[in-house]
Amino acid sequence: MRQSQREITSDLLRRVIATATLDGYLNRTIKEGKLPLSMLTYKQLALGHPVIMNLDLMIENTCGKNCNHCFFPTSTSQVVSVQEIENWITTNSERGNLFLYPREITAIPELLPLYAEIGQTKLITHAYQLTPEMIDLFKKHGITTIMVGLHGDIDAHCAITNTSPEKYYTLLNKIKMAAKAGLTVETFFVAYSKNFFQVAKTAMLAYDLGVKQMRFLTLMPIGKALTLPDDWYLNEDQFQYFIVRVAQSREKYSPKEIYLKFDAQLGPNFFSNGIYSFFANHSTEKIDMGFQSTFFCPAVRSQFLATHWPSGKIFPCFTLTGNQEHSIGNIQTGIEAAIANNYLAVPNLDRKLQGKCSPSACPFNPICMGGCRTMAYLTAKKRGDPHPELTEMPLCLTRSLLQMLNV
């Protein structure tokens, strides 16, 4: 199985890197053609102002938990009124695809009608409070999919979520119950030093519980995680081991059985098929002119804004939400002002990225612009870097694949 993965990746590698530089590769593979307009672009043209791909409403009610990986800075029971949120939705509904993210929806079910109002069918929950009645309520309000954290075996999960062992079995039962009741259950797995080697057995567990998608990400240095020992974060060797295990597990299941997905937070995978269709439609010229590559992280395109209620602050990425020092504006002064103030935006990064993400060090720089800028920014910030927004991705999926292939 490992051999087969290597062979597949080697083949992709030959096709991508054969010419040694991105320009060479582009010259050989680009078919000139018109850039297709995305639905987002059509919407922008029709409305006459930028439309945000994802406009999150993060509502900081209490969740009753105290996870070690939680990016919310503090536990609070503060919440604004449903009416206030509804008013904002009415005024801003055309600005982007709205996504409601209360800290914990099962603690504030009165928000559920708003999901139906904005057409949102998926929600995130810790799942511990799920009951058959709650699931019925979800369905009544158009929810089809729930997303829940499942981070490995009992020891690994309880350590990262700061919960008791009994709660682990409660969680497994709740996931199973939700899947049986007809909800699509997706899980996320935050990789850290106590679980990075548990990918295969967690995928098997999730599959047995009826989970349909498992998303893999890594521990980020924000919120409560900032208090964790450094050795909880993956080092390069552990990261590579983790990636190989995810890749192997992906071969074991068809996407219909359970879809195992690398999260965008690991950086784009330039060995995936998506790169070929991208190059078939885009020219080097457009990329050099600052074309908004579809591989750019939405935060650098200012296409993913998170509003935080009730502080009223705006953040350039979901993960930064609520941590006031990372804010780029507030709801009162508006979305345009926040976009203009986005320290992670492309104009601030173009040709300025450092280390392994710099244009001279990485052939993918023009279409990648440094992977997950939030991950890079937070890691650099933690170690006190004076320009954290310009630093390299600490762990990059593509770079790890290159290293594994020894090129």
Ligand code: SF4
């Ligand atoms: S990760 Fe979710 S459940 Fe855990 S403390 Fe944060 S908001 Fe609560």
Ligand code: SF4
């Ligand atoms: S090294 Fe940086 S620029 Fe290159 S692929 Fe990885 S994240 Fe993107």
